[in-house]
Amino acid sequence: MRSVTARVPAKINLCLGVGPRRADGFHPLATVYQAVDLCDEVRATAVDDDGVTVTVHLDADRSRESGLVPVDADNLAVRAALALREAAGTTDGAALSIRKSIPVMGGMAGGSADAAAALVACDALWGLATPRSELEAIAATLGSDVPFLLHGGTALGGGRGEEVSPVLARGRFHWVFAIAGQGLSTAEVYARFDRLHGEDVAEPEVPTALLSALAAGDAPRLGRALTNDLQDPALSLRPELADVFEVAEDASALGTLVSGSGPTVMVLAEDGQHAAEIARALLASGTCADAVQADAPEHGAHLV
Ligand SMILES: C[C@](O)(CO)[C@H](O)COP(=O)(O)OP(=O)(O)OC[C@H]1O[C@@H](n2ccc(N)nc2=O)[C@H](O)[C@@H]1O
Numbered sequence: 256m257r258s259v260t261a262r263v264p265a266k267i268n269l270c271l272g273v274g275p276r277r278a279d280g281f282h283p284l285a286t287v288y289q290a291v292d293l294c295d296e297v298r299a300t301a302v303d304d305d306g307v308t309v310t311v312h313l314d315a316d317r318s319r320e321s322g323l324v325p326v327d328a329d330n331l332a333v334r335a336a337l338a339l340r341e342a343a344g345t346t347d348g349a350a351l352s353i354r355k356s357i358p359v360m361g362g363m364a365g366g367s368a369d370a371a372a373a374l375v376a377c378d379a380l381w382g383l384a385t386p387r388s389e390l391e392a393i394a395a396t397l398g399s400d401v402p403f404l405l406h407g408g409t410a411l412g413g414g415r416g417e418e419v420s421p422v423l424a425r426g427r428f429h430w431v432f433a434i435a436g437q438g439l440s441t442a443e444v445y446a447r448f449d450r451l452h453g454e455d456v457a458e459p460e461v462p463t464a465l466l467s468a469l470a471a472g473d474a475p476r477l478g479r480a481l482t483n484d485l486q487d488p489a490l491s492l493r494p495e496l497a498d499v500f501e502v503a504e505d506a507s508a509l510g511t512l513v514s515g516s517g518p519t520v521m522v523l524a525e526d527g528q529h530a531a532e533i534a535r536a537l538l539a540s541g542t543c544a545d546a547v548q549a550d551a552p553e554h555g556a557h558l559v
């Protein structure tokens with residue numbers, strides 16, 4: 256049975272500036288994305304008919320999340336495969352199998368990542384050789400974060416997040432992710448942002464201090480420059496996340512921030528050993544369900 260596998264990283268937002276809600280319900284963003292080495296894998300296997308099916312495999316200790324991932328046409332990987340097939344005008348089917356390590360509803364774009372991986376895997380399985388620009392255009396129809404998951408690395412995100420351009424970043428960064436027992440809805444966090452700010456929202460900007468810290472590969476400066484306009488809305492929905500911040504700060508984190516729309520909290524460490532110490536402190540504190548180390552930046556969705 257012919258099959259191909261694509262590996263795809265999770266994303267974080269090193270800064271996430273959110274502007275006033277647009278007429279289409281989305282918010283303009285000024286963000287810097289970074290792809291981190293916490294990866295899902297999507298395997299696409301050829302089938303005899305035109306069906307596109309999906310199965311999802313979670314690690315045993317993450318089985319509580321299994322009910323949250325749809326295994327029908329609502330799965331973003333299936334939607335991606337169908338969108339690609341429609342654009343290419345083919346009728347081939349595929350059996351998709353997702354191995355999930357990215358937390359579900361964790362603010363790390365797990366569903367978007369699977370969509371990007373499914374695009375890459377199905378493009379190869381079906382021998383389409385879709386031009387990159389076309390894959391990116393299909394990605395943007397699937398979700399605001401999906402184009403970045405194709406791109407990977409460290410990148411600016413504009414528009415509603417789908418306009419991606421590379422940014423200079425030197426060196427490797429060492430992160431720890433405090434994963435919550437229960438996810439948050441992205442739409443709900445944006446709605447809380449609207450409630451907290453009313454009409455009084457400026458056009459978002461990327462802080463120059465963050466860009467210069469990245470260009471210099473300076474982790475302590477990066478830690479001080481991290482910012483997220485969705486942090487207060489996420490904390491107002493989950494006040495207990497403040498306890499995670501306290502543990503990270505006690506462990507001398509270089510910086511601590513809610514990841515995207517939360518509730519995952521990302522903690523920047525000096526090096527791998529410091530990251531391991533922070534992860535141990537987080538786990539021992541009982542303030543999160545899991546603590547996972549991952550380095551960055553990583554490549555976007557790619558075949559393995
Ligand atoms: C929080 C982030 O992960 C930061 O990168 C993204 O903004 C969310 O990206 P995503 O999950 O791919 O989001 P989408 O699937 O496009 O949208 C989900 C919901 O989030 C809200 N949304 C999303 C992106 C955006 N720029 N403004 C929004 O208001 C909308 O309510 C939308 O219905």
Ligand SMILES: Nc1ncnc2c1ncn2[C@@H]1O[C@H](COP(=O)(O)OP(=O)(O)OP(=O)(O)O)[C@@H](O)[C@H]1O
Nearest residue numbers: 323330331359360361362363364365366367369441
């Ligand atoms: N392959 C998939 N993996 C995870 N969730 C999926 C997938 N396909 C669809 N979903 C649905 O997408 C929703 C968001 O899940 P996801 O894990 O992408 O959230 P998230 O990481 O917080 O997203 P983001 O960071 O992009 O805002 C969930 O309600 C889930 O049911």
